[in-house]
Amino acid sequence: MKTTLPARAAPALIALTTLLLAACSEAPPPADEVRPVRYTVADASGAAAGARLPGEVRARTESRLAFRVGGKIVEKYVMAGEHVKKGQVLARLDASDYQLEQAAKAAQLSAAEADLLQQETDLKRARELLAKNFVSQAQVDRQENGVAAARARLTQARAQLAVSRNQTGYASLVADADGVIAEISAEPGSVVAAGAPVARLAADGEREVAVAVPEQMLDAVRGAKSFSVSLWANGQTAYPGTLRELAADADPATRTYAARIRVAAPADALKLGMTATVALPGSANVGVRLPLTALLDEKGRHYVWLIDKKTLKVGRTEVKVAALDDKSVTLAAGVPAGSLVATAGVHLLRDGQRVSLLKE
Numbered sequence: 001m002k003t004t005l006p007a008r009a010a011p012a013l014i015a016l017t018t019l020l021l022a023a024c025s026e027a028p029p030p031a032d033e034v035r036p037v038r039y040t041v042a043d044a045s046g047a048a049a050g051a052r053l054p055g056e057v058r059a060r061t062e063s064r065l066a067f068r069v070g071g072k073i074v075e076k077y078v079m080a081g082e083h084v085k086k087g088q089v090l091a092r093l094d095a096s097d098y099q100l101e102q103a104a105k106a107a108q109l110s111a112a113e114a115d116l117l118q119q120e121t122d123l124k125r126a127r128e129l130l131a132k133n134f135v136s137q138a139q140v141d142r143q144e145n146g147v148a149a150a151r152a153r154l155t156q157a158r159a160q161l162a163v164s165r166n167q168t169g170y171a172s173l174v175a176d177a178d179g180v181i182a183e184i185s186a187e188p189g190s191v192v193a194a195g196a197p198v199a200r201l202a203a204d205g206e207r208e209v210a211v212a213v214p215e216q217m218l219d220a221v222r223g224a225k226s227f228s229v230s231l232w233a234n235g236q237t238a239y240p241g242t243l244r245e246l247a248a249d250a251d252p253a254t255r256t257y258a259a260r261i262r263v264a265a266p267a268d269a270l271k272l273g274m275t276a277t278v279a280l281p282g283s284a285n286v287g288v289r290l291p292l293t294a295l296l297d298e299k300g301r302h303y304v305w306l307i308d309k310k311t312l313k314v315g316r317t318e319v320k321v322a323a324l325d326d327k328s329v330t331l332a333a334g335v336p337a338g339s340l341v342a343t344a345g346v347h348l349l350r351d352g353q354r355v356s357l358l359k360e
Contacts (some may be wrong), residue, residue, distance in 0.1 A: 018334065040193075040341055060205060102164040211258075213256055230276065233271075
């Protein structure tokens, strides 16, 4: 026997069927992502050593050389790394216009000399005629003024010719001291403006190490009486160093302070461009030392990710940096010794995230 549902029950049955189908098709909640991380154990035993700063061997005196006039470079005579002598020509501009101007000034000088000669001749004749009462004294006075003006024009022409000769000479870029061309950007065909640096000359003489000092290490560097300087090329030997110069203002790009360390080393030991490490004197134990990759910087504040040993979840902790170098950071506070600290991918983690451990 065929059963027919009431017309009012049909919509309710359809809605119930739809809910049942939706419930059956719901996916299970996604599992919490577990991210593998490298980690290290915070150890306070290595933090007693003094902080280190990476540096580069530079000449004490460095000059940025530029043409004193503008023009098109037509020849370059040296390459970066070459040793040059004082007065040696490094590059040359097209001096055609300056040579033409010099020729014009020379012609003006010749005209001024001829004019003065003529004025002096006329004055001599005027004085002879005055003696015979053929001309008045006023006319002689005017002729004397003409001679004085001709002499002034001659002096002016000589000065203008000297300036023009200087301008022609400025078309050649010359070394102002014996040294090494550390950098040169002059290329034939380039058009340069007057005063635009095209070469950097590292003068012969004393060598020193240039370092960039973070702001949190300013007092330590300024107060240090001596430093230990080692070279990457000869890491077994350390040379004593002293602070010669410390900038009063930070570099706007790196926010570090430029410093120069004078090094007591043999002249042949320090080669331009060598990589050096400047170590500050040791200090009391101030915290823990971690790999530099463990540090997370956000808006001028420093953090590390601590890993809970039981739950294997990470939590972000703010720390205070005591010192840093090119490989490690020394923390003054924020990380207890023995803590597990994430050392890779710190910008990809989030608070409370589960992780799996990969030994550093």
